[in-house]
Structures are given as structure tokens and as C-alpha cells.
Amino acid sequence: MVRLGDDEVVLLQAEDVVFRSGSRGVFDTSAHSGSLTLTNEKIIFSYSVGLIKKTEETIEIDLEDIKIFEGVLQLKPTVRKEKVGYVSLVAYLNNKEYEFDFLQKHKKKMLLFANEANKVVTGVRDCWSVEDIGGKSISKTLRGAIGTAAPVISDLADAAKPLAPIAGAVIGSKAKVATGATGILGAVASAAMSKNDGAPTSALPDVTASEEINRRSSESPVSLDEQIEAIQKLKELCDAGILTDEEFLTKKKQIMGL
Known part of the structure; x- marks a missing residue:
């Protein structure tokens, strides 16, 4: 009182x-x-x-x-x-x-x-x-997650390679990008794959079929360093409250191929 x-x-x-x-x-x-x-x-x-x-x-x-x-x-x-x-x-x-x-x-x-x-x-x-x-800005965490997924990158396509397996689990055929964190990650992977086909990356395009993303990601094996870096970025999203612990563990297993 x-x-x-x-x-x-x-x-x-x-x-x-x-x-x-x-x-x-x-x-x-x-x-x-x-x-x-x-x-x-x-x-x-x-x-x-x-x-x-x-x-x-x-x-x-x-x-x-x-x-x-x-x-x-x-x-x-x-x-x-x-x-x-x-x-x-x-x-x-x-x-x-x-x-x-x-x-x-x-x-x-x-x-x-x-x-x-x-x-x-x-x-x-x-x-x-x-x-x-001592915390991290959510916006900066998201930018870091979609911009530095690999230790050394030359463009968005390289950064998105380790995120491609994640996209296949969270996006559907010809669907628009979701507003959540998983949608952002999926969109990055999709944008990177479109870039390889000559599509512009100044804006994120419509998401392609998940089967196509999985097929292309399997053709370009993800290195151990890329897996570790992608998991670290996902952990930042989890710590920031963007992903739940369950979502983090699920995507971690997808990246590691478990």
C-alpha cells in the first residue's frame, strides 16, 4: 500500500x-x-x-x-x-x-x-x-545473424548457405516472407539462392519452394565452421527472446544434420 x-x-x-x-x-x-x-x-x-x-x-x-x-x-x-x-x-x-x-x-x-x-x-x-x-539490441542481433553467418564472406549467398536447411523447415512453396525471426532467416537463404540465378538481392524476393532450397543446400555441403557460426547466431536470437529454446534446439539439429 x-x-x-x-x-x-x-x-x-x-x-x-x-x-x-x-x-x-x-x-x-x-x-x-x-x-x-x-x-x-x-x-x-x-x-x-x-x-x-x-x-x-x-x-x-x-x-x-x-x-x-x-x-x-x-x-x-x-x-x-x-x-x-x-x-x-x-x-x-x-x-x-x-x-x-x-x-x-x-x-x-x-x-x-x-x-x-x-x-x-x-x-x-x-x-x-x-x-x-550488457545486453544486445534485437535489431543488431538480427542484422548480425543474417549478415555474418560464415567467418569470412564475400556476399549474401555465402552468408546464407548454413541457413538454407533452416529455411526448408519453416517456409512453404511461393509463400511470402514471415514477419518472425524464422521468416527472416528463411528469406536470407532464399535471397542468396536467387542471387546465384542472377536475381537481384537489393530486396528479399518471394520465398521459393522448400524442396528446392533443400536440394540446393545438399549440393553445397556446409562446412563445420559454417555450422558452428550459424548455431552461434541462432543462440543470439534465442538469448534475445526471438527464438524459444525448443525452436533453437530444432534448428540446431537441422544445421548439424541430426
Whole structure:
């Protein structure tokens, strides 16, 4: 439960957040687990104390008390090596620092807190991304997956060779490219095969029959290095949440011919 002012509204809430306070980068060893609330005026951390008779405690931080550096609110997402499985949100005030630890699986929620608070104070949105906490941009991951499938490539056709077996499992005859990750990978393989026939590669063409793709891929055996590289790129898509673990394992087996 949090108490709100007359013009105050709740923007975001998160559970299972661990709170610590400190100064100059040194935080107290004592910690509390509770819920974090962001309003249009402040950050509120609520937690229970006591084993038998529990009481509710709250810590409130006015957004206007958090420092601003180069136009960015210093409510900063970060990753600490010593905190495996957690990502941290640190609020920097003049003489105090507050750290809120989120579970790794809730890192997107943590980024929402940082970006929403920054928008409230400075009017600027999307200042922070997964790259700021050691993650990878999904768009860059996709570009990397379709552009560097082989260690050394000279054009799109070479890059797509190890992806051709994947395309055969996910696309149909004369079908348009799907919007998901598998559709993108399949389209790259199809585009590469069309290039060998003299078709332009400036835009991805209609997908050809899966039987044809499989036939052509079998005529050009995939090297071990190409298989490894393709699997690594698929793993990046899996880590980014584009592919499920099951889809990754299925395509891995297809690449390895298992």
C-alpha cells in the first residue's frame, strides 16, 4: 500500500525488488526485499519488517532530488559482476545513493522504470536500452545473424548457405516472407539462392519452394565452421527472446544434420 498525493498517479510497479542504501558507491550490507512503485512525483519502496508481528515500512525518493547529468536523470541501470542473476537500478542523490536490485528476468521492467522516470523529469524518453546493461539490441542481433553467418564472406549467398536447411523447415512453396525471426532467416537463404540465378538481392524476393532450397543446400555441403557460426547466431536470437529454446534446439539439429 502506498499513499499518493492529490495530483499523484502510479506509473509502474514491480515486486521482488531488493533495496540497499549507501554513499559513494559503498552500500550497506543490510537489504530489504519488497515492492517498488514509480509515480509522477517519486519512487516508493515498500517492505515488511518483523517475524511475528509484521509492520509495513516505506522509503520515498522525490524524483526532483535525483541528480541530472547531461540532460539525463541519474537513475541508472547497471550490472554488477558480484550479483549473479540480478540487474541494478541506482538513484544518485547529492549525499546518498539508493540501489534497487531486480531479478535478471525482470530487466525489461527495470529499464521501463529508468526510462519512465527520465521522461517525467526531463521529457526525454528511451534514454536507456538493454545494451546499457550488457545486453544486445534485437535489431543488431538480427542484422548480425543474417549478415555474418560464415567467418569470412564475400556476399549474401555465402552468408546464407548454413541457413538454407533452416529455411526448408519453416517456409512453404511461393509463400511470402514471415514477419518472425524464422521468416527472416528463411528469406536470407532464399535471397542468396536467387542471387546465384542472377536475381537481384537489393530486396528479399518471394520465398521459393522448400524442396528446392533443400536440394540446393545438399549440393553445397556446409562446412563445420559454417555450422558452428550459424548455431552461434541462432543462440543470439534465442538469448534475445526471438527464438524459444525448443525452436533453437530444432534448428540446431537441422544445421548439424541430426
